[in-house]
Amino acid sequence: MNHQIFISIGSNIDRAVNTQAAKTALEKHFSDLVCSQVYESEAIGFKGAPFYNWVASATTSYAVTEVVSTLKRIESENGRTRGLKKFASRTLDLDLLLYDNKVANEPVELPRGEILYNAFVLQPLAEIAPDAIHPVCHKSFSRLWRDFDKTKQRLWPISFAWSNTK
Template structure:
């Protein structure tokens, strides 16, 4: 069976550099080689809180969608994420499966994830590492979608970020 290409959103606003690094370590342990976007800092969306660090990572997997989702919940828990915390709240580590090949699903998770279309902190890093890839429903490339995105909606800026395996910038 050939491996699926998955795109993962990572975010944190509690000791964010520490938890992004830890999340990357866990993902590399599970999936091997990763393709990393730049790391972006943004204001909290949906609640008052410290700024978030966000990025998108691509990996290859032979796990199915449910197994990937379960693995992400495990990694979040290992990194101090409280299960059952409300959606708009501070977090140590948030891992969201954005894309799993071209799959379109509503269960066990929504694919492609709707935040791709609404949140700059997901779309910009995704457009950075997969500019020519097309959204399976919108049928537009992520580069075109980012170009058309209303950049006044959310404040977002790239930052320097060190990860022991290599600098992300």
């Protein structure tokens, strides 16, 4: 059975290379990849270089645990090191946002809480799935983005030239 997943992708170390590497890896592991625009945003929660952020949707037959372990493996393969600090610069950050309409706390929080409070997640999610409904709030992502307080977090689309990976 195929499941629809949404993944948040971010990088603030060697951003262009790692953004492309993430897309290539996601295409390798998942089907029907759809990508939002790439956005640039300021680091949130720490002083660091600006991030490139985007959201992708895909389909997979993997269980949630397999999706999460695949995302962690992609991060590691692209130089991600895990330290003691939650908020730090990183080569690649891949977070599972949604897995169908599943609501859970284990093995990860679904839907991921940051959908509702990080512009760099909500805006690209609303771009590629405007009519999809948040499984807890029961509002569309376009409505959540329209109602979001955009004065607190700066975010802007950039022109990103994807390499053809297929």
